Amino acid sequence: SQQGEEDPQALSIQEGENATMNCSYKTSINNLQWYRQNSGRGLVHLILIRSNEREKHSGRLRVTLDTSKKSSSLLITASRAADTASYFCATVDFNQGGKLIFGQGTELSVKP
Amino acid sequence: DAGVIQSPRHEVTEMGQEVTLRCKPISGHNSLFWYRQTMMRGLELLIYFNNNVPIDDSGMPEDRFSAKMPNASFSTLKIQPSEPRDSAVYFCASSLGASGSFSGEQFFGPGTRLTVL
Numbered sequence: 236s237q238q239g240e241e242d243p244q245a246l247s248i249q250e251g252e253n254a255t256m257n258c259s260y261k262t263s264i265n266n267l268q269w270y271r272q273n274s275g276r277g278l279v280h281l282i283l284i285r286s287n288e289r290e291k292h293s294g295r296l297r298v299t300l301d302t303s304k305k306s307s308s309l310l311i312t313a314s315r316a317a318d319t320a321s322y323f324c325a326t327v328d329f330n331q332g333g334k335l336i337f338g339q340g341t342e343l344s345v346k347p
Numbered sequence: 348d349a350g351v352i353q354s355p356r357h358e359v360t361e362m363g364q365e366v367t368l369r370c371k372p373i374s375g376h377n378s379l380f381w382y383r384q385t386m387m388r389g390l391e392l393l394i395y396f397n398n399n400v401p402i403d404d405s406g407m408p409e410d411r412f413s414a415k416m417p418n419a420s421f422s423t424l425k426i427q428p429s430e431p432r433d434s435a436v437y438f439c440a441s442s443l444g445a446s447g448s449f450s451g452e453q454f455f456g457p458g459t460r461l462t463v464l
Binding site: 265266268276277278279280283323327334335336337338339340 | 351380389390392395403438440451452453454455456457458
């Protein structure tokens with residue numbers, strides 16, 4: 236079953252702009268992860284944030300987590316055309332055996 | 348490491364035929380997951396194994412689908428008989444398994460694009 240709900244479903248920006256994607260979930264989590272999927276490829280792990288963390292950075296990526304609101308956001312700064320892809324959030328609850336529950340994804344298009 | 352390996356990459360078959368998808372997880376990983384991705388339903392978890400044992404198969408759509416993991420380095424997903432609505436991209440992923448220190452990060456294979464005519 237899908238837990239994460241991503242917003243927006245699609246986002247189109249110009250190269251150099253920042254892209255923000257949001258994710259909401261329903262149940263308790265141990266961590267939340269973001270993945271990227273290029274067209275026709277498998278998913279690639281981007282970043283993981285634990286339930287006791289509020290913000291995490293990795294290169295041009297910044298993830299925030301608000302467990303009181305059951306939401307997370309992924310910010311990509313200074314976007315590039317190569318960032319064009321679908322982005323998925325996924326939650327992990329160790330009580331559910333550690334499986335990932337994926338959202339529907341945000342389709343990001345970065346125009347050069 | 349070569350990453351998660353899936354075969355075949357593309358499969359076209361006719362309705363009623365048996366289809367077998369194969370996956371080799373990353374060496375040392377002890378959890379393996381099978382997903383299906385379609386435009387309509389997104390990414391669905393079908394089944395996952397931990398230490399070669401099926402843990403949760405609640406996502407398997409029906410009895411036509413079966414999955415096995417005979418050893419730590421190989422898994423199959425079989426559809427018999429196949430139907431046009433089974434057309435999708437099937438992904439295999441592996442991870443270090445569920446434990447107190449488990450990160451949950453999964454490594455995905457390139458997928459098998461299945462078309463059932």
